[in-house]
Amino acid sequence: MEINIEIINYELREAIEERSNQKLINCYQCGKCSAGCPSVNLMDVPPHEIVRMLQLGLIDEVLKVNSPWYCTSCFTCISRCPRLIDIARIMEALRYYNLNETFQSFDPNVLSDEVKTRLPQQALVSLWRKGT
Ligand code: SF4
Ligand code: SF4
Incomplete structure (x- = not known):
């Protein structure tokens, strides 16, 4: 494989090692x-x-592949x-960073008071717990 050194990311590699508690070396x-x-x-x-x-x-290349999503x-x-x-555990750490990079977090302050009163409270609480 040809390696593009511009995409080497040692910082995230350390973060993945820390999160998975595995020594890649x-x-x-x-x-x-x-x-x-x-x-x-x-x-x-x-x-x-x-x-x-x-x-x-x-890391950037690894975050693009589907393998962590097929790990059971x-x-x-x-x-x-x-x-x-x-x-x-490494796959789990990759899924975590993948979601963290792509997930749009939910800010309840963007909703108007009218929308907040009309929406079912359960839906709001659920979205809040998942997306903040
Ligand atoms: S089994 Fe897999 S993770 Fe373990 S040393 Fe061999 S290649 Fe590496
Ligand atoms: S835990 Fe290991 S063997 Fe099992 S699906 Fe994931 S990568 Fe494959």
Whole structure:
């Protein structure tokens, strides 16, 4: 793969390591995780390559692939990994950052008083809890 160094993002890589509580450097790319992953055929990039891309700091590229959304957190990968790397947690961290980057948060102050009185309170509370 040709690497564009402008997209290397070490800061976000550290954030993903911290959120998933995994040391990416411990992976030596044996591929046992991908060989046992039941969702690998649906993924753009297999789990061990996700880890490799993260090691290289290619976070923006990783955030574009569908693999984290097909991970079912079945833990087959960690049970096969000789370095006990929990890829399910890494996938979870990627989903978190993906949503955080794209999700439009809800600001209740943009609603007029009239709309706020007309809307069902349950809908407002629900949206508030999810979107703030
Ligand atoms: S099984 Fe573990 S060490 Fe091997 S490639 Fe997957 S994450 Fe890396
Ligand atoms: S936890 Fe996710 S990445 Fe790991 S084997 Fe299961 S589906 Fe694949």
